[in-house]
Amino acid sequence: MNIEYTAIKLVKRPETVITPDLFEVVKLTTPELKDGEFLIKQTHMSLDPAMKGWMSADRDSYIPPVELGDVMRSGGVGEIVESKNSDFTVGARVQGLTGWAEYVVSNGQGMNLLPENVPTEAVLCVLALPGMTAYQGLMNIGKPKSGETLVVSGAAGSVGSMVGQIGKAEGLTVIGTAGTNEKCAWLVDELGFDAAINYNSDNLQAELNAAAPNGIDLYFENTGGPVQHLVFELMNAHGRIMVCGMISDYNTLTPSAGPNWIPIIKKRLTIQGFTMPDHYDKIPGMIQAMSKYLMEGKIKYRAHTLHGLESAIEGINLLFTGGNTGKLMVAL
Amino acid sequence: MNIEYTAIKLVKRPETVITPDLFEVVKLTTPELKDGEFLIKQTHMSLDPAMKGWMSADRDSYIPPVELGDVMRSGGVGEIVESKNSDFTVGARVQGLTGWAEYVVSNGQGMNLLPENVPTEAVLCVLALPGMTAYQGLMNIGKPKSGETLVVSGAAGSVGSMVGQIGKAEGLTVIGTAGTNEKCAWLVDELGFDAAINYNSDNLQAELNAAAPNGIDLYFENTGGPVQHLVFELMNAHGRIMVCGMISDYNTLTPSAGPNWIPIIKKRLTIQGFTMPDHYDKIPGMIQAMSKYLMEGKIKYRAHTLHGLESAIEGINLLFTGGNTGKLMVAL
Numbered sequence: 191m192n193i194e195y196t197a198i199k200l201v202k203r204p205e206t207v208i209t210p211d212l213f214e215v216v217k218l219t220t221p222e223l224k225d226g227e228f229l230i231k232q233t234h235m236s237l238d239p240a241m242k243g244w245m246s247a248d249r250d251s252y253i254p255p256v257e258l259g260d261v262m263r264s265g266g267v268g269e270i271v272e273s274k275n276s277d278f279t280v281g282a283r284v285q286g287l288t289g290w291a292e293y294v295v296s297n298g299q300g301m302n303l304l305p306e307n308v309p310t311e312a313v314l315c316v317l318a319l320p321g322m323t324a325y326q327g328l329m330n331i332g333k334p335k336s337g338e339t340l341v342v343s344g345a346a347g348s349v350g351s352m353v354g355q356i357g358k359a360e361g362l363t364v365i366g367t368a369g370t371n372e373k374c375a376w377l378v379d380e381l382g383f384d385a386a387i388n389y390n391s392d393n394l395q396a397e398l399n400a401a402a403p404n405g406i407d408l409y410f411e412n413t414g415g416p417v418q419h420l421v422f423e424l425m426n427a428h429g430r431i432m433v434c435g436m437i438s439d440y441n442t443l444t445p446s447a448g449p450n451w452i453p454i455i456k457k458r459l460t461i462q463g464f465t466m467p468d469h470y471d472k473i474p475g476m477i478q479a480m481s482k483y484l485m486e487g488k489i490k491y492r493a494h495t496l497h498g499l500e501s502a503i504e505g506i507n508l509l510f511t512g513g514n515t516g517k518l519m520v521a522l
Numbered sequence: 523m524n525i526e527y528t529a530i531k532l533v534k535r536p537e538t539v540i541t542p543d544l545f546e547v548v549k550l551t552t553p554e555l556k557d558g559e560f561l562i563k564q565t566h567m568s569l570d571p572a573m574k575g576w577m578s579a580d581r582d583s584y585i586p587p588v589e590l591g592d593v594m595r596s597g598g599v600g601e602i603v604e605s606k607n608s609d610f611t612v613g614a615r616v617q618g619l620t621g622w623a624e625y626v627v628s629n630g631q632g633m634n635l636l637p638e639n640v641p642t643e644a645v646l647c648v649l650a651l652p653g654m655t656a657y658q659g660l661m662n663i664g665k666p667k668s669g670e671t672l673v674v675s676g677a678a679g680s681v682g683s684m685v686g687q688i689g690k691a692e693g694l695t696v697i698g699t700a701g702t703n704e705k706c707a708w709l710v711d712e713l714g715f716d717a718a719i720n721y722n723s724d725n726l727q728a729e730l731n732a733a734a735p736n737g738i739d740l741y742f743e744n745t746g747g748p749v750q751h752l753v754f755e756l757m758n759a760h761g762r763i764m765v766c767g768m769i770s771d772y773n774t775l776t777p778s779a780g781p782n783w784i785p786i787i788k789k790r791l792t793i794q795g796f797t798m799p800d801h802y803d804k805i806p807g808m809i810q811a812m813s814k815y816l817m818e819g820k821i822k823y824r825a826h827t828l829h830g831l832e833s834a835i836e837g838i839n840l841l842f843t844g845g846n847t848g849k850l851m852v853a854l
Contacts, residue, residue, distance in 0.1 A: 411783070414782075414783060414784075418783070428800075433783055433786045433787050434787065435787065436782075436783055436784045436787060439782060439784055445782035445784055446782060447779035447780065447781075447782060448779065448780035448781050448782050448783050449779075449780050450746075450768070450771060450777035450778060450779060450780050451743070451746060451750070451765055451768055451780050451793075451795070452746075452768045452771055452777055453795075454765045454793060454794075454795035455765050455766065455767065455768060455795040455796070455797065456795070457795065458794075458795045458796055458797060458800060459793075459794070459795050460792065460793070460794045460795075461783075461786060461791075461792070461793040461794075462786075462790075462791070462792045462793075463783070463785075463786035463787040463788070463789065463790045463791050463792075464787070464790055465787065465790060468790060
């Protein structure tokens with residue numbers, strides 16, 4: 191099949207903001223498939239903050255920038271419409287790095303088959319990178335036991351909100367920290383957290399003590415800052431700390447000091463940093479696990495869906511103006 | 523058999539130093555053994571700094587203090603001379619918590635059988651707590667791979683000197699830090715470390731950079747202090763830090779700040795604290811492993827041996843005056 195389709199190429203790098211002149215909308219034709227390849231008709235495309243980094247050059251990142259003249263990179267979901275690969279058959283739904291294009295040819299590398307009964311919006315909200323990051327950190331690194339107490343910082347974020355909900359599904363007492371009372375209310379009232387604390391509170395320490403009367407067994411770190419030091423003091427023996435982000439220190443020239451290490455010995459703590467590219471091989475299993483939570487109604491999500499490929503060009507800026515109300519994506 | 527033997531009881535707690543009036547030398551008689559028990563004739567008794575803590579009350583320690591009127595606690599090695607326990611037969615050599623006594627009755631709990639071909643002095647130098655701590659931290663927690671670079675702080679200490687020698691036996695590049703040039707020379711010339719750095723050097727950072735041109739994969743932390751921060755900056759991706767001691771901070775009211783956690787994410791580091799009581803079940807296996815190094819001549823040790831049970835009373839103070847030249851022990 192040779193199908194004409196629309197794609198969007200990156201032709202210029204952003205200065206400070208993402209503007210329409212960075213992109214060129216083109217018409218392309220799907221090629222003949224080689225052995226092992228298959229053709230994906232993309233149905234939903236994810237828009238994520240990391241994509242601004244992918245557009246920029248000179249980034250010392252875990253993934254190289256998009257070359258100028260290439261189709262813009264993105265994650266997405268689609269249906270296989272033609273295949274010369276017996277592992278990826280026509281009609282199956284896949285998720286992976288697709289790009290800003292209506293059709294994508296893949297050899298299967300980095301593509302994951304999706305369960306049938308999960309809505310596509312849920313895939314991008316729950317089964318994409320933030321959900322995988324949450325699962326990897328909490329479950330595979332933290333190894334929680336039912337009844338333990340978990341604190342997650344940055345709890346209202348795309349990763350943190352998944353961490354807390356997985357924690358509740360696994361029988362943990364879950365405490366989140368976030369930056370506004372509105373976010374805290376959402377964590378408790380909508381997502382079922384046991385407690386949420388505004389890190390701007392004047393009584394941060396007292397509120398944390400009250401929320402964690404039995405101490406803290408697991409800390410999922412997204413932010414750094416004063417919360418880190420207060421949680422560290424409350425860690426129980428054999429506590430585990432999963433370090434995923436330090437967003438409060440990313441833009442400072444003199445990052446804040448960490449806690450002294452004596453409690454690491456006294457309480458036999460384990461502190462482990464992780465990034466997802468080390469764990470891509472576990473994604474298929476994690477998709478299965480997160481799908482089960484979804485089907486059991488244990489994970490809530492909120493999608494903000496734009497319509498049509500070209501809506502990505504302006505729409506991506508919603509991420510940087512705070513204009514999105516949920517996980518941003520484009521339905522094709 | 524009812525055998526009369528000498529033992530030393532603790533009858534008073536130390537104020538600042540250990541004085542002879544803390545102890546009472548008594549004559550006791552070995553009892554009839556019950557099923558499961560056996561009688562050990564102690565041949566060597568270990569004297570360790572931790573014993574001063576065991577003599578003192580009100581210690582918030584991992585092990586309760588010795589009760590007044592009880593035989594003083596210590597580690598030791600002996601031969602089984604009578605047994606009603608099929609796992610511990612007459613003629614076998616055992617190691618464990620024995621006490622200041624010529625004979626000890628045991629039911630086997632906490633007692634470990636020793637390989638035949640290891641000299642008893644080597645047992646207390648290498649197969650006792652410091653050696654077990656070194657092995658547990660480096661091998662079971664650090665999981666080193668041949669060719670990696672290890673830094674051990676407090677390298678001339680009873681734990682650190684074993685860590686470095688195990689590291690060399692496992693094919694690592696081993697760098698030690700210590701507080702005098704004499705100790706550094708001993709580490710390199712006698713124990714075979716690849717490099718040793720005096721932490722009082724004015725060029726600590728430059729010396730560390732020069733000694734670890736490929737970065738650092740494993741850090742065995744015994745001290746804290748400036749070395750910690752410099753090593754932390756040089757850690758490689760997927761580095762492991764085993765936190766065993768923070769001796770430079772134990773006596774300060776305001777412990778020094780730790781490093782910021784951003785490198786934990788960027789380099790996916792694992793930092794793990796440990797103490798031996800969590801790992802007593804692994805001691806038999808670790809004794810086998812350390813015995814193998816010993817028989818292969820890969821571990822050097824230095825014993826300082828006193829003679830006769832009662833020599834312990836005055837002799838233990840050698841530990842606190844720096845008068846011992848090697849691992850302090852008493853031959854009975």
